[in-house]
Amino acid sequence: MATSNKVSLKLLIDTKANKVLFAEAGKDFVDFLFNLLSLPVGTVIRILTKHSMVGSLGNLYDSIENLNNTYLQPNQNKDSLLKPKASSSICAAQVPLLLADDISPDRKLYMCKTFHLNVADDPKAVCPNCKHYMSTEVPYIAREAVKEVLNGDEGGFVKGVVTYMVMDDLAVKPMSAISSIALLSKFNVKEVGALEERVVHLGMDEGLKLLKASLQSKTVLTSVFL
Template sequence: MATSKVSLKLLIDTKGNKVLFAEAGKDFVDFLFNLLSLPVGTVIRLLTKHSMVGALGNLYDSVETLSETYLQPNQSKDAILKPKAPVTASNVPLLLSDVESVSGKKFYMCQSFHRNVADDPHAICPHCNEYMNSKITYIARKFAEEGSSEELGGYVKGVVTYMVMDDLVVKPMSTISSIALLQKFSVKEVGALEERVVDLGMDEGLKLLKASLQSKAVLTSVFLGNIGA
């Protein structure tokens, strides 16, 4: 079952006011990986078109104001402005809680149930030439036990702790890699390091999505800085 908050532990260089990396579990890594599968239209809608960098916001606004008269009969504005997220995305919490998944999409067959499926009830079956207007239900993959669902769902395994860098590089956590990173960032004063547990909710999820499009210091921007409204 999806939760509204995801926790992760940050290692912060207080002198440089920078997040070196985060220790994260499966839930946060699934969230990050899922950002790559979001349709562009969904990303724009989540961030709101007025805060988008470049012209994508204008493109979104053009579709929004275009009359339905100019669209093909089997197309709708919602298909562009509110595209269906992948089924996996619907199992990831945070900013995806208000995004429809493909499991909510409507499919149709002809009354003879030939082996053809359409998303338009006005489509004609190539076998019997009848309208394909018999509604059928798409069933997403589910697991019998809730515990198994948490482990098997999403993208990565849950028995591993992951290291997420400030620029969102993700790798399995290890003591050796942690030490190597301290050397890479020239951290000489261990006393300047601070561990901080933070929660990622809807607001932080949206900030992270926005920061990932604008910066390579994503975790620092979200948890230590201000990337704007």
């Protein structure tokens, strides 16, 4: 469930092993996790901050950021790489945990003032026909938005009537009593008294930690919440 601008989930913790066995989560958290797969690489680097990145992608980001505009093609700009827009299919209700300034429900497209049949998402692009800037905005209606209106779709990726089980390594599947019992056996939990239920809330800080941990660890929930 969502609490104001946060997403909540219930953890089952093995206090002896100091480990999250799994989380009981709703649609909002699962949609958030699935949305991570839709983020452009440039956006992931930027929101994790370049200097905390493992490997060399942060250096590549720096190179583009520091490159003089005179070396760029006339129709190109740095923001297309440094601040790429996420897909319009991403559910805007789930993404602000990470992308407060990247996601807009309205995509902007532009044409030249003589309305040749060309469109661009950059108002500084040049029309190949008349050579004028394509700075005249035209309305854009996303296919997904049309589907939601026509079908009464609740948006996102998964259905909201189901409770989901999210493992420590972010594997996701529908929740059931049988699967919960099977997991306790799998983790060799013999003392039920050592198990603790804890409700946690995922906001901007936790979202960033979760994204970073998902790139580095197989025990993501434990890393972020314990």
